[in-house]
Amino acid sequence: MENHSAPSDVKDWNGDTIVMFQEDLFQEVKGKVSEKWFYTYFKNESSKLPRVDMLNLLSSYVGFENWHAFKASHISEEKKSNSVKKLSWLIIFIPITIVFMVTMNSKNEFKFCFNDDLNSTIVNQIDIKVLQDDQSPLYFKTDSLGCFNYETKSDKITFVVYSPYYKTDTIVRSIDKNEHQSIKLQSDDYALVLKYYTSGNVKDWKKHKHKLQQLIHNDAQIYRFYEDNIGVEIYTKEDFVRLLTIPTKTLKKIKVLDKSYENNQIKTLKFTVK
Template sequence: MKNRSKEISAFRKLLEQVAIAFRVDYPSADPDISKWKGKVIQDFQEDLRQKAGGSISEKWFYSHAKNRPAKLPRIDVLDLLSNYAGYQGWNAYLGQYMQSGVYRPKSDRKKLLWMVLTAAILIAGVYAFIPRKNTYYFCFVDADKKEAITEIAIDVIILNEEESPRYLKSDSLGCFSWTSREKYIRFIAQSPYHKNDTIYSSFSGDSDREVRLRTDDYALMLDYYSNRNVKDWKRRRAELQRLIADDALIFELLPFQLGVEIYNKEEFIQKLITPTQSLQKLEVIETAYKDGQLVKLKFRIKQ
């Protein structure tokens, strides 16, 4: 009975290591595996299938990962999770766990405690002189729809000083992570259907931070027109109808301080869904939203 209790504790620790392994490719997932749900569980099932050659059901996940089970799962599932976490199997993992010092006899505990404290002091002294690594997390959001950009991968170019540019892509959740000893990060976000943007951010230890990208309507409409994609063209028009309030105030600042031109909703939507040169040069200056709809917009056509 005592050994069974230790094995269940070892299983719970294994789930923590499984969560760590999963967050290597899915950094936005909660470190606590018991809080996973929906899409995260589905992504884990697929990642487990690809990396360990097997899978578990959602029912199993809710029974064993989200609750505190009174008994161990089947040995084949234990082997599968152990392989995913980097071990040769459950027995190999359990052997290392039992030898880790957690269950040493009482007579050895004082000696072990002094050894651990001494090692901790030495490590802390060395660590104090080593620059810490900072991990940055960013998620891309469509500035108009206020939704995560997941349909296409965003190209990310890291531009920190004294380093060659590094190239990344956002993951299936529209996010990416980057680890560096620098206290800031500078990167370019590129997308075929969004305006490119350069982001500069200092490290603050926050969780995921949003990067809002504006839709490049010229590139989007040009693609729809050139490929005769009537369905998506109509969908974009319907999106704009929902996003822009019927009584929105829309101003174009004319060049050379000639004044402003006022558009109604339908006129502005027609401008956005026609791939002209002026649309390519359209630059948004100011926006205001109310109840999720655009109620005010100022823009200009760059000369």
């Protein structure tokens, strides 16, 4: 707050504010916290404290020697007297307070599993963006069973699902109708056709090439993303078709990341080779 302009409530900080905090923290105490860590302990309701080394880091940032010194400074002289009477009162009061806090902070648990048009479980990971009122969205992925769990104090959840092979959809559900719900996603036929042609399991490669020429727009913008953020390579339509019509082991390692269409043809495509 002394060095930057930021909302007084940490939960209102956006991505830019978090970056400024990370830079200020490093400048002051030569320590770092990741954006994921920040969202876990500051933007969301965490069930436990961070590790002691992180508490020591933050305590140092606000002018204390360590976490122990920070706690000690917030204890009044009256609380430091460990009389038997006060200890007995705390023994009675603390469990009541815990029960009250648990009741006040109880959360609703949502669970969803995803199926395709044939009611088969979608085992490929699906990206999920949970939308929150007046807060940044939260990002998740489905587990190995094709399901997604989320806890919130709200009685309603709104989230967007993304998948290379299924159409993007926005889902809204209420807790009173949430009994391990199964959500059906609509297949993206063009993406599934492309997946078939990238599998390499075809015999007539000339016919294979002709089908790809029809599937991809002449002015398509195609990007290959390399792992570990090495870089991005731009492909022409002919470059990409050539890649998919040479029977190599690379074909089965191609993974579509994103795509868009124009006139029933793929106009933009992002892919990687695992």
